[in-house]
Amino acid sequence: MMKVTLITGGNTGLGFETARRLKELGHKVYISSRDESKGKLAAESLGIDYVVLDVTDDGSVANAVEAISQIEGRLDVLINNAGIPGPYAKPEEITSDMMLQVYNTNVFGIVRVTNHFLPLLKKSEEPAIVNVSSGLGSFGQVLNPEKIESKVNALAYSSSKAAVxxxxxxxxxxLPDIRINAIDPGPTKTGEKFSNGMQTLQEGTDAVVKMATIDKNGPTGTFTNRDGIIPW
Known part of the structure; x- marks a missing residue:
């Protein structure tokens, strides 16, 4: 049976490349984005489906659930990919309003989307959720002077990804019947707002594709990058 997969924030970068690869692997892929025109163009270019979904808006998420429910009747794989870097400011300059904006997408967005889509995921024989996190959200990485993440001090973004x-x-x-894992794409050039990267999009999507294609015996509750397990 063809797996039905939804990727939030899928019109550029990592989300777009993940969609392309999963379509090649036989998934029926839906991407979503806040910008409907860009999202539809991206979906058309890949030959996949598009659904309007703003992760910061409960009503928008509920409408997306209804749309996929009517067509598919279930969801097999949810990839919580939508994320924003937040303001480029020193930690002492970050305000609670700045934090709220970042958390509303990166953290509360995952809660909204997961919560609303759980009934559809529970109708799948092999449901999986992949949360796209970051090495900047890993205490082990940011405290390791040998890692690139230790050179970055991004208060809002890093703490939001630690929450993920x-x-x-x-x-x-x-939810032991659903495989739920976090992944770190690594420093990848993805989209307009994440331009500081060394990896290709292929390398950056290796971990997410791997966790999106596991079966019901796959791992759950893990944090990995393309090389394997990384510290929380």
Whole structure:
């Protein structure tokens, strides 16, 4: 049976490349984006489906659930890929409003989308959720002077991705019938707002594609990059 997969924030960069690769692997792929015109163009260029979905808006997410429910009746793979870097400011300049904006997409967005799509995921025989996190959200990476992540001080973004790690673990513990994992793409040039990267999009999507294609015996509650397990 063809797996039905939804990728949030899928019109550029990592999301777009993930969609391309999963379509090649036989998935029926839906991408979403906040900008409907860009999202539809991206979907058309890949020959996949598009659904309007703003992860910061409960009503928008609920409408996307209804749309996919009517066509597919289930969702097999949810890839929580939508994310924003937030302001480029020193930690002492970050305000609570700046933090709220970043968390609304990167953290609360995952909660909104996961919560609304759970009924459809539970109708799948092999449901999986992949949360796209970052090495900047890994305490082990940012505290290791040998890692590039230790050279970056991004208060809002890093703390939001650390929260994604705990969301992943708590959801995995609470929902043992769903494979739920976090991945770190690594420093990848993806989209207009994430331009500082060394990896290709192929390399950056290796971990997410791997976790999007596991079966019901696959791992859950893990944090990996393309080379394997990384520290929380």
């Amino acid at each position: 790690g705990m969301l992943t673990v708590q959801y995995a513990k609470a």
